Amino acid sequence: MRRLLAATQQALAAPPRNPRMTVVIGRLLALAFLLCFGTGLYSHFLQEPEPWMRFSTVPAQLYQVTQGIHITAGIACFPLILGKLYTVYPLLFQTPPLKGPLHFLERASIALFVGASLVQITIGLLNTYQWYPWNFGFRQVHWALSFVVIGSLAIHIAVKLPVIARFWTRNSDGSRELRGEETPDAEGRDGETAPDGETARVGGVTGRIFRWIDQTPEAKPSVSRRGFITTVGVSTATVVVLTAGQSYAALSPFNIFAPRVKGTGPAGLPVNRTAKAAQVLDTAVSPDWALTISNGSRTVALSRAELLALPQTTVDLPISCVEGWSQMATWKGVRLRDLLDRVGADTGNGLKLTSLEKKGGYRVTQMGPEYAFDASTLVALEVNGETLDIDHGYPARMIAPGRPGVLQTKWLSSLEVES
Numbered sequence: 001m002r003r004l005l006a007a008t009q010q011a012l013a014a015p016p017r018n019p020r021m022t023v024v025i026g027r028l029l030a031l032a033f034l035l036c037f038g039t040g041l042y043s044h045f046l047q048e049p050e051p052w053m054r055f056s057t058v059p060a061q062l063y064q065v066t067q068g069i070h071i072t073a074g075i076a077c078f079p080l081i082l083g084k085l086y087t088v089y090p091l092l093f094q095t096p097p098l099k100g101p102l103h104f105l106e107r108a109s110i111a112l113f114v115g116a117s118l119v120q121i122t123i124g125l126l127n128t129y130q131w132y133p134w135n136f137g138f139r140q141v142h143w144a145l146s147f148v149v150i151g152s153l154a155i156h157i158a159v160k161l162p163v164i165a166r167f168w169t170r171n172s173d174g175s176r177e178l179r180g181e182e183t184p185d186a187e188g189r190d191g192e193t194a195p196d197g198e199t200a201r202v203g204g205v206t207g208r209i210f211r212w213i214d215q216t217p218e219a220k221p222s223v224s225r226r227g228f229i230t231t232v233g234v235s236t237a238t239v240v241v242l243t244a245g246q247s248y249a250a251l252s253p254f255n256i257f258a259p260r261v262k263g264t265g266p267a268g269l270p271v272n273r274t275a276k277a278a279q280v281l282d283t284a285v286s287p288d289w290a291l292t293i294s295n296g297s298r299t300v301a302l303s304r305a306e307l308l309a310l311p312q313t314t315v316d317l318p319i320s321c322v323e324g325w326s327q328m329a330t331w332k333g334v335r336l337r338d339l340l341d342r343v344g345a346d347t348g349n350g351l352k353l354t355s356l357e358k359k360g361g362y363r364v365t366q367m368g369p370e371y372a373f374d375a376s377t378l379v380a381l382e383v384n385g386e387t388l389d390i391d392h393g394y395p396a397r398m399i400a401p402g403r404p405g406v407l408q409t410k411w412l413s414s415l416e417v418e419s
């Protein structure tokens with residue numbers, strides 16, 4: 001019992017720079033990266049589908065959830081990466097800096113991994129604030145870098161597998177090595193660089209490295225392990241709680257840092273691109289406006305009054321922006337599939353949507369048949385009981401379940417059935 005107590009005290013007082021801590025944070029970081037990668041792939045293919053791809057329209061909040069995870073996990077990476085770098089940072093300045101070709105490869109892969117990750121999460125965060133202090137296309141670079149990050153992560157994990165395996169569980173905190181006792185693999189058989197004469201006597205290879213860091217294991221640490229875990233944990237929880245409210249209603253009272261706040265804007269709904277920015281202030285209110293729906297040579301043009309005279313449907317659907325914010329709203333308008341019936345569209349056909357907007361990446365977009373023929377996909381004319389505000393897409397906008405906000409086209413001008 002006394003020994004257990006003493007061991008616990010020692011464990012808690014031990015400095016955070018030890019391989020066990022690096023592995024613990026590394027696991028969380030790997031989880032966050034994999035969540036970002038998976039949800040990122042989903043978001044990418046929703047926006048740029050391969051022709052054969054079909055997506056789920058249920059639950060309607062699917063994209064809100066996946067993209068909320070994407071942004072929140074990405075934000076959580078900041079304190080986790082900084083914490084992990086802290087646990088190993090003396091190793092970054094080790095001497096000699098290069099001990100041979102293998103050591104070079106190991107360090108190069110880490111440099112690539114750390115560099116790519118930091119750039120990735122930084123441009124991702126700035127994008128949620130719609131701040132682009134660079135002159136490259138965000139989406140292309142973010143997409144390409146994701147493969148660099150995941151690829152170098154895989155290399156990093158492979159290289160560090162012996163350390164990860166040894167320090168995976170709680171009891172294997174390497175204290176024996178730190179105390180300099182001989183361990184079965186004292187010859188450094190776990191594949192790291194060959195031990196030099198001095199440190200070879202210390203113990204396993206991680207023991208050698210971390211003994212080098214800590215000098216004397218008994219030295220009083222300046223940061224306790226508990227203090228360190230608390231710092232990393234609290235910072236991660238704080239950034240998550242203070243921003244996730246943009247995506248999840250339950251946390252919205254704590255949304256302090258995120259760029260969008262629920263419940264603001266016309267009809268209590270935030271606006272992303274305004275009518276002014278899209279240069280539709282005149283065309284959107286023009287009496288000549290009509291929505292053109294065409295299927296080959298069959299064409300129908302309906303004014304807003306004619307659309308309002310058709311059977312109206314009310315649905316609750318969220319706007320879920322790629323930038324992470326989202327909000328539920330009540331939409332009223334004409335079922336898209338009723339309009340498509342009028343031009344004899346087939347349920348296997350996709351659509352090309354065009355907005356009045358003068359320029360912009362989402363002026364012309366594509367919609368797969370799974371959305372076009374879903375009963376809750378509307379050409380919306382009202383939101384939250386009010387006529388659609390011009391900033392929300394007056395005279396008519398698209399709203400469909402489970403799609404990213406960028407594809408919820410505002411200021412609709414024409415719908416063309418694709419063959």
Ligand SMILES: Nc1nc2c(c(=O)[nH]1)N[C@H]1C(S)=C(S)[C@@H](COP(=O)(O)O)O[C@H]1N2
Pocket residue numbers: 269270271272273278319320321322355356357360362363391392393405406407408409410411
């Ligand atoms: N024509 C057009 N539609 C658009 C956009 C746009 O830039 N142009 N922005 C989209 C984006 S990114 C989002 S998140 C939603 C936001 O809708 P809201 O501004 O009505 O909240 O509209 C979408 N519809």
Ligand SMILES: [Mo]
Pocket residue numbers: 272320321322323405406
């Ligand atoms: Mo968006």
